[in-house]
Amino acid sequence: MPADDHATLAADTWRLMFDLLVRSRPERDAVLARLGLTANEYKALHSLDDQDGRTMKELAAEWQCDASTATWTVDRLQRLDLAERRVHPADRRARLVVLTPRGAAMRAELVRAMYAPPADLLRLDEAQLRALHEALTPLRHDRRVDSGTVTA
């Protein structure tokens, strides 16, 4: 295939990656359906932990939603017994939202399943996979640019 200049080559390269992602989306949708969660509940669980907790203000910023929407979302997680509110030890106005044991287990399973490689990728043989892994390495990004965004 002719891909003469840098821009054209980048466009076709991206198209291959993007198509794989789009094609594999039904696999991720199936994970959410199996666990009975919405994409937003996934995003919400993703930014919680069972240790320190996050304030409502932090969560609203991370989810890029209004404070009242964060209240609504946490209410729902709480009703599902996935998260709970605790009083902030240093500021009695604030809340610390933490995962329940059930929420922590759900989050672990979600992250595992949502990050699972799609069927198309698993079909590559060892050599193909190694070549791809190596070619992708320059794109590795250690720092978390926007931890709130967990969907594509």
Next chain:
Amino acid sequence: MPADDHATLAADTWRLMFDLLVRSRPERDAVLARLGLTANEYKALHSLDDQDGRTMKELAAEWQCDASTATWTVDRLQRLDLAERRVHPADRRARLVVLTPRGAAMRAELVRAMYAPPADLLRLDEAQLRALHEALTPLRHDRRVDSGTVTA
């Protein structure tokens, strides 16, 4: 980095691709914001053309929504002067939804911009890009598996 077996290597490879996609999502969000469209309007425009048109039934199936929701969506595209309904020549119950000239132009610009390679990818040099392109080639998929899904 140790990536000993096939599954681990696939997992890390996928993580690199997926992270790039997640990281570049703000670029796609910015395209929609600039054009004043929602993600759903993008999806809707994506499955239309200015030639043959699609029936409401086909659109509801492709968008995986209720028929009444498809009605609502097409109403909005119509109010935005992006699409219009025509009577189906062979079945007077049915409608054919086609893009207006404005809609066709908008769709072309949208697809161009939404498929544009992200900044991180463009930063690769010629050799890196060629290696990545080659490594992705086994994943090329010509047929459209699920034309309704256009987001990752």
Next chain:
DNA sequence: TATTGTTATACTCTATAACTATA
């Protein structure tokens, strides 16, 4: 009678504004 599409209606998710309780 069956099918295509719309309308009436309700439910979910989102935001804005007013409010409560702390700081």
Next chain:
DNA sequence: TATAGTTATAGAGTATAACAATA
């Protein structure tokens, strides 16, 4: 007075069910 969070309320987007037109 300012800030963290909730509540009251309204709008956007979704679905279900009843309906109209046509096959």
